[in-house]
Amino acid sequence: MRILIVTSCTGKKTFSPENALTTEDFDKGQAHVTRQEKALKEYITPAYSMYTGQQHLRLMRGLTYFQQQHPQSDVQLDLQIVSAGYGLLSAEQEIAPYESTFQGLKRKEILRRGQQLSIPEDLHTQLSTPYSFAIILLGDDYLKSCQIDDETIFAGPTLFFVGAASARKLPNHPNVHHFVTSNAEAKTYNCGLVGLKGELAGRLFTHLVEHIKDFQLTQSTDLAAIFSATPKTSELDIEPFDFTPITPPKKKSAKKATKKVPTDKTSTKKTPKKKKSPKASTPKKTSKETPKKRIKRVNPEVDKIIELPKGWMQKPHRDRLIYFIPDWDDQVDPDYDFEHDIHSGGTGDWSNQVYAHQMYPEPNYDGILISRVVAEKSKRKKERINQMGVHRYLRVPREFPVMGDCGAFDYIKEELPPFTTEELLDYYTRLDFDYGVSIDHLIVAQTEEKKRFRYELTIQNAAEFISEHKKQKLPWTPIGAVQGWDPASYRDAAKQYVDMGYDYIALGGLVRTTTKGVLEILSEVRTVVPDDVKVHLFGVARPQALTRFSDDGANSVDSASVLRKAWLGSNLNYLTQEGWFSAIRVPQVTSFRAKRLVKDGVISLDKLQTLERGCLRGLRDYAASNDDTPSEALLDLLVEYDTLIAGERAKTRQKIERTLIHRPWQSCPCAICKDAGIEVAIFRGNNRNRRRGFHNTYVFHQIMQQVLNGELEEIPFLPPPPPPKEDTANTSENTKKAEKKKTKKVSKRATQKATKSTSKKKTKKDKDLPSKPKKKKTKKDDAVELVQMALFTPPQDTD
DNA sequence: TACACTTCCATCTCATCCGG
DNA sequence: CCGGATGAGATGGAAGTGTA
Numbered sequence: 001m002r003i004l005i006v007t008s009c010t011g012k013k014t015f016s017p018e019n020a021l022t023t024e025d026f027d028k029g030q031a032h033v034t035r036q037e038k039a040l041k042e043y044i045t046p047a048y049s050m051y052t053g054q055q056h057l058r059l060m061r062g063l064t065y066f067q068q069q070h071p072q073s074d075v076q077l078d079l080q081i082v083s084a085g086y087g088l089l090s091a092e093q094e095i096a097p098y099e100s101t102f103q104g105l106k107r108k109e110i111l112r113r114g115q116q117l118s119i120p121e122d123l124h125t126q127l128s129t130p131y132s133f134a135i136i137l138l139g140d141d142y143l144k145s146c147q148i149d150d151e152t153i154f155a156g157p158t159l160f161f162v163g164a165a166s167a168r169k170l171p172n173h174p175n176v177h178h179f180v181t182s183n184a185e186a187k188t189y190n191c192g193l194v195g196l197k198g199e200l201a202g203r204l205f206t207h208l209v210e211h212i213k214d215f216q217l218t219q220s221t222d223l224a225a226i227f228s229a230t231p232k233t234s235e236l237d238i239e240p241f242d243f244t245p246i247t248p249p250k251k252k253s254a255k256k257a258t259k260k261v262p263t264d265k266t267s268t269k270k271t272p273k274k275k276k277s278p279k280a281s282t283p284k285k286t287s288k289e290t291p292k293k294r295i296k297r298v299n300p301e302v303d304k305i306i307e308l309p310k311g312w313m314q315k316p317h318r319d320r321l322i323y324f325i326p327d328w329d330d331q332v333d334p335d336y337d338f339e340h341d342i343h344s345g346g347t348g349d350w351s352n353q354v355y356a357h358q359m360y361p362e363p364n365y366d367g368i369l370i371s372r373v374v375a376e377k378s379k380r381k382k383e384r385i386n387q388m389g390v391h392r393y394l395r396v397p398r399e400f401p402v403m404g405d406c407g408a409f410d411y412i413k414e415e416l417p418p419f420t421t422e423e424l425l426d427y428y429t430r431l432d433f434d435y436g437v438s439i440d441h442l443i444v445a446q447t448e449e450k451k452r453f454r455y456e457l458t459i460q461n462a463a464e465f466i467s468e469h470k471k472q473k474l475p476w477t478p479i480g481a482v483q484g485w486d487p488a489s490y491r492d493a494a495k496q497y498v499d500m501g502y503d504y505i506a507l508g509g510l511v512r513t514t515t516k517g518v519l520e521i522l523s524e525v526r527t528v529v530p531d532d533v534k535v536h537l538f539g540v541a542r543p544q545a546l547t548r549f550s551d552d553g554a555n556s557v558d559s560a561s562v563l564r565k566a567w568l569g570s571n572l573n574y575l576t577q578e579g580w581f582s583a584i585r586v587p588q589v590t591s592f593r594a595k596r597l598v599k600d601g602v603i604s605l606d607k608l609q610t611l612e613r614g615c616l617r618g619l620r621d622y623a624a625s626n627d628d629t630p631s632e633a634l635l636d637l638l639v640e641y642d643t644l645i646a647g648e649r650a651k652t653r654q655k656i657e658r659t660l661i662h663r664p665w666q667s668c669p670c671a672i673c674k675d676a677g678i679e680v681a682i683f684r685g686n687n688r689n690r691r692r693g694f695h696n697t698y699v700f701h702q703i704m705q706q707v708l709n710g711e712l713e714e715i716p717f718l719p720p721p722p723p724p725k726e727d728t729a730n731t732s733e734n735t736k737k738a739e740k741k742k743t744k745k746v747s748k749r750a751t752q753k754a755t756k757s758t759s760k761k762k763t764k765k766d767k768d769l770p771s772k773p774k775k776k777k778t779k780k781d782d783a784v785e786l787v788q789m790a791l792f793t794p795p796q797d798t799d
Numbered sequence: 800t801a802c803a804c805t806t807c808c809a810t811c812t813c814a815t816c817c818g819g
Numbered sequence: 820c821c822g823g824a825t826g827a828g829a830t831g832g833a834a835g836t837g838t839a
Binding site: 010011012053054055101103139140141162163181182186193194195196197328329330374410560564568 | 805806807808809810818819
Binding site: 054186190193194195196234564567568587683685686689690 | 820821822831832833834835
């Protein structure tokens with residue numbers, strides 16, 4: 001019977017000579033260490049008796065006691081010590097005194113040193129060699145050095161003594177158990193954290209003296225009861241240090257122990273060469289046989305594939321323009337508690353949150369675009385998406401269009417894109433994309449001198465991409481990414497793509513181009529691209545030019561602009577058929593800004609909380625009432641809070657008032673507004689802000705369909721294309737006309753609403769709205785200005 | 800003998816960076 | 820603006836150890 005115990009070295013040692021080995025000595029390589037050890041000859045001691053820190057002493061008391069009570073036992077106590085100098089040590093290995101610890105080192109440094117000492121490799125070998133049970137006593141930093149993760153094999157039940165934070169990071173493996181050691185436990189067991197792990201392990205072995213036959217480590221083992229019922233290790237009747245491992249593995253000399261020390265200085269830079277011992281290779285093999293993936297428990301209510309309504313794929317606007325939304329983990333908690341601001345799943349994660357398309361009877365976009373860089377950003381997401389495929393991951397049915405690209409913005413500064421065509425083709429196929437975009441390299445102002453190189457590279461990639469795609473007869477549609485810097489360059493490249501055999505090309509790098517510029521490029525490209533070849537525009541779903549895009553030959557677009565506007569910018573956050581509205585700021589007192597205010601002594605936390613609660617209550621009461629204007633008191637409160645947090649901003653009061661008067665959440669037919677009501681209009685936290693973004697996308701998509709289907713003449717909340725120059729926007733003839741029309745529309749609607757209400761005040765206000773601004777500024781003029789501002793400020797693409 | 804210091808680990812807070 | 824990841828620094832904990 002083998003019991004594995006893994007503990008850490010301690011700072012306090014039996015000997016602490018002046019010339020004790022240091023981290024620098026170990027870094028200088030084995031030859032140096034051996035030389036130094038000669039000078040320390042008189043201090044060379046087996047590892048188990050070298051350490052005199054509390055953890056070690058207490059552990060050793062328990063082990064010694066156990067051993068003395070079972071001198072002829074067939075139980076093998078296999079004690080391994082993680083040393084920051086020597087690496088993983090067997091208890092009997094002879095070592096010299098040293099000063100080296102992982103404690104307090106930076107994470108990266110710990111990992112590097114751990115690697116260098118081959119601690120992960122050696123420990124994983126120990127853990128994959130069968131044992132009856134194992135006990136691990138490692139603090140945060142030592143645990144880090146071991147790199148225990150989901151791939152680690154546990155050949156038997158394994159108990160970790162760890163802090164709460166480390167416990168959360170332990171692999172979710174049936175053999176892994178943990179006992180949390182915190183200050184509470186330190187109190188309970190009369191032992192500082194310094195020695196707590198050792199004390200508990202020591203007590204466990206004391207307990208085992210009587211119970212070695214029937215002890216089983218399972219989820220239901222009541223460890224706390226065992227520890228409490230067992231005497232302190234300091235009360236055990238033993239001779240300290242009288243310990244030798246029973247049936248130890250082959251003896252190793254001190255020289256052998258130093259084998260793990262890097263052999264020369266250069267090796268410290270890289271990970272040490274892997275020793276090909278048969279033991280060491282075991283974990284890898286078994287890891288493939290038993291893929292124990294650690295997946296956070298997924299809420300089945302949330303992890304559902306949506307159903308597309310009948311005829312969804314045949315919706316008429318699709319023939320003209322298809323709208324893709326770029327995915328960037330835009331999810332919310334469907335059961336979020338707005339009243340108390342509590343997330344139903346603790347913290348948000350894919351496993352307990354839903355996508356926008358899961359919240360509507362039908363998706364609020366026609367397809368999803370997902371960048372490889374985004375898909376593989378986090379380890380867990382990469383793991384999941386690779387395992388599930390992209391449709392399952394996004395929770396859409398197989399027929400829902402999903403496009404993949406590289407995410408060129410993320411490597412814009414690199415000399416070369418970080419992918420190869422071969423690898424990318426495999427990625428699109430493996431994840432089961434519908435469309436895959438070839439590798440492109442952005443050409444923008446900052447890469448001016450390299451533009452020719454990037455241009456040619458992008459074309460070359462596209463050529464390789466489609467020829468390989470054809471050769472391998474892959475099932476998805478290849479899209480050739482085109483880059484350029486003017487209409488002619490785009491056109492010339494596009495021509496080549498058509499000749500290569502592409503049925504679908506995508507124009508990239510247009511995000512910062514004006515709508516007019518985009519249209520020019522598009523028209524020029526279409527002179528060489530036949531109708532049966534589709535064209536996608538990356539990142540430019542300009543609401544004011546959708547019909548033009550379609551008319552001039554675009555087949556699909558993508559943009560997250562309206563989504564992000566929900567929380568970017570301070571003014572136009574909430575999109576309706578009548579235009580943009582400001583969201584009302586009521587940030588959480590835990591927000592960064594709020595905390596800074598308290599810290600700087602601007603306001604007390606109490607006062608801030610009172611304001612926060614007052615704002616929320618006031619807003620909810622107003623929403624529940626039939627009032628058509630908010631009270632002055634509520635406005636005062638909201639403005640005070642807004643100003644505190646965001647500083648003095650222009651027309652804060654009017655913006656808030658306008659939003660409240662119009663009650664956009666109430667008139668919006670979308671499922672999110674119906675469900676969350678005024679919460680959607682509050683600028684506060686992910687769950688409100690992202691919901692508002694989803695809503696914006698919904699409204700945008702609705703308008704887009706109406707426009708494309710000819711049910712709506714123009715985008716009502718924006719001037720018709722081509723857009724006038726920003727600075728002249730308010731004076732151009734076109735805009736003025738549009739202004740009039742729009743303001744009228746708003747007022748008409750508002751008047752209709754007002755007839756239902758009883759207040760005269762509102763009606764009066766609305767009557768004033770369409771009137772022309774006079775020279776002398778009045779409060780009403782401000783309101784008019786505001787409406788205009790909201791109606792005509794074109795949204796900026798931010799992606 | 801009384802008291803302060805040491806030991807080491809976990810945890811908390813605050814700040815910063817990152818990318819959208 | 821948001822969340823998260825990471826890092827630095829302070830704090831709490833209790834026994835053991837050193838010191839006056």
